Amino acid sequence: MLIDSHCHLDYLARDGDLDEIVGRARRAGVSAMVTICTKLSEFDVVRGIAQRFPEVSCSVGVHPHEAAEEGQDSPDRLRELAALPEVVGIGETGLDYFYDHSPREAQQRSFRSHITAARETGLPLIVHSRDADEDTIAILREEARQGAFTGVIHCFTAGPALAEAALELGFYIGVSGIMTFKKAEALRDILRRVPLERLLVETDAPYLAPVPQRGKQNEPAFVVHTAAALAELKSVTGDEISSVTTYNFYTLFAKAPRPAAA
Ligand SMILES: [Zn+2]
Ligand SMILES: [Zn+2]
Numbered sequence: 001m002l003i004d005s006h007c008h009l010d011y012l013a014r015d016g017d018l019d020e021i022v023g024r025a026r027r028a029g030v031s032a033m034v035t036i037c038t039k040l041s042e043f044d045v046v047r048g049i050a051q052r053f054p055e056v057s058c059s060v061g062v063h064p065h066e067a068a069e070e071g072q073d074s075p076d077r078l079r080e081l082a083a084l085p086e087v088v089g090i091g092e093t094g095l096d097y098f099y100d101h102s103p104r105e106a107q108q109r110s111f112r113s114h115i116t117a118a119r120e121t122g123l124p125l126i127v128h129s130r131d132a133d134e135d136t137i138a139i140l141r142e143e144a145r146q147g148a149f150t151g152v153i154h155c156f157t158a159g160p161a162l163a164e165a166a167l168e169l170g171f172y173i174g175v176s177g178i179m180t181f182k183k184a185e186a187l188r189d190i191l192r193r194v195p196l197e198r199l200l201v202e203t204d205a206p207y208l209a210p211v212p213q214r215g216k217q218n219e220p221a222f223v224v225h226t227a228a229a230l231a232e233l234k235s236v237t238g239d240e241i242s243s244v245t246t247y248n249f250y251t252l253f254a255k256a257p258r259p260a261a262a
Helices: 009-014 018-027 040-052 064-070 076-082 104-121 133-145 160-168 185-193 220-233 238-252
Strands: 002-007 030-035 056-060 087-096 125-130 151-153 172-175 199-201
Touching: 002 199, 002 220, 002 238, 009 018, 009 030, 009 040, 018 030, 018 220, 030 040, 030 220, 040 056, 040 076, 056 076, 064 087, 064 104, 076 087, 076 104, 087 104, 087 133, 087 151, 104 125, 104 133, 125 133, 133 160, 151 160, 160 172, 160 185, 185 220, 199 220, 199 238, 220 238
Parallel strands: 002 030, 030 056, 056 087, 087 125, 125 151, 151 172, 172 199
Antiparallel strands: none
16 A cells, blocks of 8 residues: 655646546555645645545645745635645645746745645645755744644755755655656665655656656556655565555644545
8 A cells, every 4th residue: 555645636637537547546556645736726626636536635735836826925725725624735835946937035935824824724734845955944944933833845856954954843755756767866865864754655746757657647556666666775675665654644644534444
């Protein structure tokens, strides 16, 4: 049993059949998925997918790319939507200075509103951070001093300083297909030092399909490849990676419904 802690089923639904995609995930042993909201204007679609499949939950949030258009200056709307039964996390939010699709100030403001919503609801924060290690660390630390919140750095590709700061703050590290890429040696070095009890696996589908599916459109079933690579990296069995990442997921995403067998 594995959990895809971060995917975008609404993107996959645009040119695919979700019944088939979720069916393949089931057959691959993926027992739960979180489909991640990137725009509040698309939230109803994302929530609808979570309502359609018992093993799918969703988040609520505005991606840093969308901060100029839809950035949140207050936590109110996020908090309100977070109360819905399908919503198990706040995000994805954070900072993306690689693409800079939105002004950095707007990204930061929206990031802080998401943090406030996470703190007030107790739901985990789903953080996207690309080429923004320093500001991500500064904002997380500063906000943590205002009151505790928890979360995950999803699709972790940052440097060791952000990994350390995240662990110190009690955060989890989301491992995506990138760790299977030949060139990702620096990332694997960091992951070797992250304790097992802080790791989650994810696809971030439709992006970043892991080896040996690289180049294809990613989908939740492919999380098995990332889990297998992670087991090898950590010198543990596949079963151990499955059980520890599943346990971690339900510890962090405590609102996510557990399948009857879990
Ligand atoms: Zn992301
Ligand atoms: Zn994402």
